[in-house]
Amino acid sequence: MTAVDLARALIGAQLVVRGAGGIIIETEAYGRDDPASHSFRGPTARNAAMFGPAGHAYVYRSYGIHLCLNVVGRPGEAVLIRAIEPRIGLGIMQARRQGRMPLCAGPGRVAQALGISLTDNGAPFDGGQLSLVLPPAASPADIVTGTRIGISRNLHQPWRFGLAGAAGLSRPFPAAAPF
Template sequence: MAGRIEGLAIVDLARRLIGAELLVRGVGGIVIETEAYGRDDPASHSFRGPTRRNTAMFGPAGHAYVYRSYGIHLCLNVVGRPGEAVLIRALMPTRGQEAIAMRRNSPALCNGPGRLTQALGVRPEDDGAPFDGGDLSLTLADHPGPLLTGPRIGISRAQDRPWRFGLAGAPGLSRPFPA
């Protein structure tokens, strides 16, 4: 998987991940929403350079960057070029729905980065792990379908960048896209 994404600009990677199948220990589905975060991006964890928290973001392409948001929820990202990653915001469940429903205990299964990681059973120790088919697997789609584009959400800096992408018509996006 890493070879197919290595060197892609972060916005291109965020688009390319729409329609991909994401599995965490055999549970997952189709990625329907992403957000891009670049190295020169003031909203990115990598903006000020490498730290203990963001080490995985500067690691190899095709690996996970997992961090805790607001001290509560884990968030799952796919590393592209050094210091760049794509946040997986929403997923349409296709495998392990029983496990997903049990973990979430809510009709809102995978719409939002915190819900998604809870539903898939993402762990802090997944930080830096490869999407190579072991615990984490990511299979890119040949033709994902029409994309929606809009500004990123839930951030306080660089909100105007149209670096959020979604699969048009997909149920379960974290928030509607602007018309």
């Protein structure tokens, strides 16, 4: 499954990390041949988890501040979790975010609310510390698409996906063009 296919498939999935989580409502795909991807220049110590087994976490620090959680697909491909609808362990997530809102809109907020750390890098989403349950395939009408956010290369790719009508997205999606 390509990163783009995985990013779509993760919309509506349940993500739980050590008793806190919710429904994934926004993702971004990053492929191996994608100049915006950490894997574009090949394996390094920092991106090694991206080249590891599918269904494992790739965690990195963005701008030296925020951690970001990704789900590894094919070697060198991963999907960034941009937003979740919080449902499980709300009190835990609110305490981790020190009451700041929005709670889980944006990859840094998601990681902070879920208690993600660099030690989660390479960990499996196997139902232990990290759990990921895919939903039945969503209808294409339930998924909105747009370009990725916060990148400086390969800007045109429509590899950002969201749950149509969901509150709590990191940023709104552009309105669909009229027919």
